[in-house]
Amino acid sequence: MNLNIAVLAGDGIGPEVIKQSIKVLDAIAKKYGHIFQYKEAPVGAIAIDQTGNPLPEETLNLCLSSDAILFGAIGDPKYDNNPSAKIRPEQGLLALRKALGLFANIRPVKAYDTLLEKSPLKKEIIQDTDIIIYRELTGGIYFGEKKLNSLGTIASDLCEYSEEEIERITHLAFQAAQNRNKKLTLVDKANVLETSRLWRKIVTRISTEYTDVTLDFLFVDNAAMQMILNPKQFDVILTENMFGDIISDEASVIGGSIGLLASASVGDGKSLFEPIHGSFPQATGKGIANPIASILSAAMLLEHFGLHTESNCIQSAVEKSIALQICTPDLNPVGSYSTDAIGDFIEECITDDENSCFNNSNIEMGQSTII
Ligand code: IPM
Ligand code: MN
Secondary structure, three states: OEEEEEEEEEOOOHHHHHHHHHHHHHHHHHHHOOEEEEEEOOOOHHHHHHHOOOOOHHHHHHHHHOOEEEEEEOOOHHHHOOOOOOOOHHHHHHHHHHHOOOOEEEEEEEOOHHHHHHOOOOHHHHOOOEEEEEEEOOOHHHOOOEEEOOOOOOEEEOOOOOHHHHHHHHHHHHHHHHOOOOEEEEEEOOOOOHHHHHHHHHHHHHHOOOOOOEEEEEEHHHHHHHHHHOHHHOOEEEEOHHHHHHHHHHHHHHHOOHHHOEEEEEOOOOEEEEEOOOOOHHHOOOOOOOOHHHHHHHHHHHHHOOOHHHHHHHHHHHHHHHHOOOOOOOOOOOOOOOHHHHHHHHHHHHHOOOOOOOOHHHOOOOOOOOO
């Protein structure tokens, strides 16, 4: 397969982790006879520095003319600590999501057996957890009208959802549940918010088309507690934009590090693949950033194009690195490996996997393991 991939490395540790993903994708291309071509473009704080715009037109055009987008990270402390900044790096990512119609952000969360001890949560609580979060990505409070009065003393952010915005992601989440453990939990705040009541009404109506899936509801405050009290109860979680943002960072504690969580953003056309972690500026250039979330995002990219064997190959290599404790300091503070060393290990594992890491027993036709 020929794929033109737009690479938006972004800020902070973005470029370091993306470098490992490209290494890994190149190993896959060589092994399975694909041609992956990459074109880079700036986004975020680095794009503001270069052009004054966090999403320059050329960057958006590159994304529109590519088959898929590999995204690194976005954000810079000089903006975080300046609430009056008019232009912010994050606007680049939000504008990109909106412009590409990326309405569903898919975030798998699982507990790796060899990392059970790394989580602050008890092993018995997290063992065998396997959740997928469907976060709505182009609506809600993130995109509603923002106001600040002239004195700068009163501010508001509007949270708005339309029937259509809820319907399209709901269908994707139900379809995912059908291919998994057939349970869907809608996380909302329907006891307070009108938008949440609309979500409940529409999701309940759509559930009649998916009678093999059990639907239940949780208020977000309770869901936040259940996530660490009993995460195994969840299969597919469906939720609006901001609740999904918050609950997925919380869920990353189950895996032992946010540096492991990948995501796919899908919608009207092009898809984008990015780790859920941020730009981690304190770690930039130190070789300590965990590249696995980015590498697994590349695996999700392959899976999106139906390259299941290739995607599984990456996942097996990642699992091997984790099992052997070949990890960055977030997971292995003593005897830790560098960002580059992890990428090299996973690359080698893919290249000479004959009797080492690749185990294809878990590949079933059309059965996706991470999306
Ligand atoms: C994420 C991030 C973004 C979000 C930021 C960087 C705008 O936290 O992808 O989860 O809030 O969506
Ligand atoms: Mn987030």
